[in-house]
Amino acid sequence: MSRIIDVHDLNFSFGSGALSQPVLKNVTVSIQKGEIVLMTGPSGSGKTTFLTIIGGLRQAYHGSVRVLDQQLINSSEQVKVSVRQQIGYIFQQHNLLKSLTALQNVSMALEMQNRMTEQQRLDRAAEMLKAVGLGERLNYKPDQLSAGQCQRVSIARALVGQPQIVLADEPTASLDKQSGHEAVTILERLAKESQTTILLVTHDYRILDMADRIVELEDGVIKEK
Amino acid sequence: MNLVAWIYFPARLAWRQLIFDRTKLIAATCGVLFACVLVFMQQGFRDALYASAASAPVKLHGDLFLMHKQSEAMWRPVRFKRSELMRALGNPAVAEVYPLYLGLAPFKNIETRGKRTLMVYGFDPDSLIFDIEDIKNKRTALRLKDTVLFDEYSRPEFGPMRQLLEAGRNVTEVNDYKITVVGFFRLGVSFAADGNIATSDLNFMRIFPDRTLTDIDLGIIKLYPDSSITQVQAELSSQLNEFVNIFTYDELLQNEKNYWANMAPIGFIFGFGTVMGLVVGLVIVYQILFTDITNHRHEFATLKAMGYEHGYFIRVVFASAFFLAILGFIPGYFFSLGLYHLAESKIFMPMPMTFGKAMTVFLFILSMCMTAGFLAIHKLKAANPADMF
Incomplete structure (x- = not known):
């Protein structure tokens, strides 16, 4: 199996000089294609920082971070953008665009794919929304949907482009137990169907059972279980 | 990427975001409308001044005119x-x-x-x-x-x-x-x-x-x-x-106009009024666009995390500025048209609304909005996904 995410001796610190605050210390992790990896750890342990580096949102300078065969250490903006386009991102809040309907929100993820026609985009987005159980809510705006429904829309948005990797940053944190569980179950099911790799950061011990592997991060150091 | 998609998608997003908040859209439109009317009135008064300055020579009937230098x-x-x-x-x-x-x-x-x-x-x-x-x-x-x-x-x-x-x-x-x-x-x-x-x-x-x-x-x-x-x-x-100037009919008219435009302070006053109108409008539109970016920075950061490039958001801002220019200009035009008629009946000065004048004012308003957009895009740096999540 190929290593789709391969991190070696990643060091990262905020600030510079005397104020430098190390967040990640010699982190080494690799994730295979199709794996579902959960990353846990107390707040401030560097989980989100790690995720943003993998997702090409934050620039790291020391070590090696290979994602989809692209080196992200000291990478150009172009490399980061191309990695971002191949990754689905799910945030702690749903982060949907308030002014767009569920359908429009999901099809935003396809707008960068030039080969598709607008109709194909909308069809794919609608299909994806049906898959997350929101086929009846295509034209609702985020403020007409519940928090759980919004998070499902954002799952649909993350998956609609058929990314190889989905990164999720505490996707259940703002949801109650039931809708949180629902959302994660949908994510798991769809990921398994399409062989998508998932790296999910969470505090939530109720969802640990979906993981193939659990990685714990504490004070910037990895403890594999 | 073809050119239509290059501008169409960001423009569509800008439009959808604009019409989402109707109250704010109306307030923004009023800002542009205000600037528009101000500029129209200054231009109207200035042109009325030139037209009336030349009212006597316009009615003169001759081929050449002698005037002391x-x-x-x-x-x-x-x-x-x-x-x-x-x-x-x-x-x-x-x-x-x-x-x-x-x-x-x-x-x-x-x-x-x-x-x-x-x-x-x-x-x-x-x-x-x-x-x-x-x-x-x-x-x-x-x-x-x-x-x-x-x-x-x-x-x-x-x-x-x-x-x-x-x-x-x-x-x-x-x-x-x-x-x-x-x-x-x-x-x-x-x-x-x-x-x-x-x-x-x-x-x-x-x-x-x-x-x-x-x-x-x-x-x-x-x-x-x-x-x-x-x-x-x-x-x-x-x-x-x-010591005599020999003017043709057109040169005589031009001479009169130039006097009021350049020699007399009046031309400067109306020019100054126009600039002030544009500056006020610029500040209003800048403020609108700036707050808009601030309010949408989470959404922009999200899109950036999805792989949208920085240029996309610049186009969104300029498209918003463009829409505001259009939305403010259309009512501003009709409002000014009414004011022109009012001025004609009250102060007996000719204030015609010509196509050229409408075009000039539109270009003024458009460049005003675009400048505001240009000044506002630096705020886009605040939409950095790494700092947001």
Whole structure:
């Protein structure tokens, strides 16, 4: 199996000089294609920082971070953008665009794919929304949907482009137990169907059972279980 | 990526975000509308000024015009000798020459006995140098001693002359000299004079006792048909003394306009007003776009995390600026149209809404919005996904 995410001796610190605050210390992790990896750890342990580096949102300078065969250490903006386009991102809040309907929100993820026609985009987005159980809510705006429904829309948005990797940053944190569980179950099911790799950061011990592997991060150091 | 998608998608997002919050959209539109009306009014007043400044020369009927080089404009001419004008007759293409005498004088309101300055035009009634029917028709009456024609478009402060005339009260004073108003013509007020009267050259000398027929303010030259105006102009400039300017009709108009635009502070005032309107609009639009980016920075950061490039958001901001320009301009245009009509009926100044003026103002407003967009895009840096999540 190929290593789709391969991190070696990643060091990262905020600030510079005397104020430098190390967040990640010699982190080494690799994730295979199709794996579902959960990353846990107390707040401030560097989980989100790690995720943003993998997702090409934050620039790291020391070590090696290979994602989809692209080196992200000291990478150009172009490399980061191309990695971002191949990754689905799910945030702690749903982060949907308030002014767009569920359908429009999901099809935003396809707008960068030039080969598709607008109709194909909308069809794919609608299909994806049906898959997350929101086929009846295509034209609702985020403020007409519940928090759980919004998070499902954002799952649909993350998956609609058929990314190889989905990164999720505490996707259940703002949801109650039931809708949180629902959302994660949908994510798991769809990921398994399409062989998508998932790296999910969470505090939530109720969802640990979906993981193939659990990685714990504490004070910037990895403890594999 | 093809060009349509390149601009269409960000423009569509900008539009959807704009129409999502109707209250804010209306407030934003009002800001642009305000700037738009301000600029339209300044432009309108300025053009009205130019049009009215040239109202007298517009009605003059001649091919070439002689003016002293030191004359800045028709309302404050420097006199020169009539003989200079007569010398033009030496050119075989010149058919007729006529002097025009100009003077500002107080006119006594028949009712209130208040005095107010107006412009007095003195000329040979038979010369037909004014292309105004009422003056041509009244030329026999003007040949009589102490008769004048009154400009109906003069400001109302001179008194309701038409009613007074119908009531038989037609005697008043100009420059403390008793005259009789024998009729009306239509010329229009300017920034130099609130009203006009026309009279014969002989009556002019009676009204202004210190003037003589030999010292003239403007010379009007009529050529034989089929003669080249520019050629005669060139010939005359070598034949006549160099202290006179020889203008064609268009050059005379341009000279008058230039005076008000450049020599007089008035052109500057309206230019300044236009700039201020644009600056106010710029600040408003900048503020709107800036708050918009601030409010949407989470959404922009999300899109960035999904792989949208920075340029996409720049296009979103410029598209918003473009839509605001259009949305503000359309009602601003109609609002200004109404105000133009109001101004025409209240201050008796011509304020036409021309296509050229609408285009100019639109380009002003568009560049104003685009500049605001340009200034606002630095705020996009705040939409950094790494700092957001």
